[in-house]
Amino acid sequence: MTSAEFDQAVDAVGKLTDDPGNDTKLRLYALYKQATTGDVDGKRPGFTNPVGRAKYDAWAKLEGTSSDQAEADYIAEVGKLTGA
Template structure:
């Protein structure tokens, strides 16, 4: 179950005024999915679905990462993005 700190970090991402870039967004997506759903499941999207494939691969790279570790990484990234 996600912590209040994690939920606050998720809300903070939605309120970002600057685009953190695709690499950071992809990492945040993968960590979020790992926290909320666990290891990736299902088939990898086809080669014509570039975005879906990138998301799947980023999430698959976290296979075996505990929800607590993924949550801590997510929070750390968001803190770096929102630091003054």
């Protein structure tokens, strides 16, 4: 159900040469998951898994966002990184 533009943006992220930083990577992760899976489910990881916890929290902030909106936001975010 993903659009070609979304697929191109996902591909572009894999080809980035500069590290966009943890905040941006978390936002992209959350938008990708929201677009492809929907609202977060499952248990929040414990304090012994800070990376998993950060990912879960970033995704949970997008709860209720439609997959179409998450796709559009992801494409826009990648556009900022690539200058497209």
